[in-house]
Amino acid sequence: MNATALRADALATEVDNGAAYLGFAFAYVFGHGAALLARSGAVALPGWLPIALLGGGLVVGTILAMSASLRAQRGASEARRRAEKLVGTAWVTGFVALALAITGLSTVFDKPELQTVLWPAGSTIVVGLIYIAEGAVRANALHYNLGTWLALVAAASLFVPAPGFFGVLAVLGGGAYLAAAFLERRRLAAV
Secondary structure: OOHHHHHHHHHHOOOOOHHHHHHHHHHHHHHHHHHHHHHHOOOOOOOOHHHHHHHHHHHHHHHHHHHHHHHHHHOOOHHHHHHHHHHHHHHHHHHHHHHHHHHHHHHHOOOHHHHHHHHHHHHHHHHHHHHHHHHHHHOOHHHHHHHHHHHHHHHHHOOOOOOHHHHHHHHHHHHHHHHHHHHHHHHHHHO
């Protein structure tokens, strides 16, 4: 095989997360940003708008991430496809465990308002940890490092009182996704 064919083969199994990162950046910047503005009283926004912006960006980002992953699996070895499927099931496990933990904590302590901060922070921690696993399986340092950053930022954001908590996720989480989207093109060019 010549160098061009080897590069094409390597690219065929690489997951290009650039578009997905932009979808998630939108969710974090505009969803959590709108929550910050609404909860601080800085801007009068309809109550549904922050969650709609967050949810819309998350749905778009998820569809783009799944499409990129499935495209890359077509040319992958059987062992790589198996590893991808195992990591894929971690998404379900992680979010079921998170739902149980948040429901349990808010019920046991009779503080349903805990869900307001535990869902965004907990979700970001779960996403970060799964990105770490995906980065390891795919030998993708960018994805791994993004996951590390997201998990640490989300955990640290719990020390910031509301509504500043949402600002931390918007700026540091959304900013990390924007940086990753930019760096993804450079990463793929180096493959």
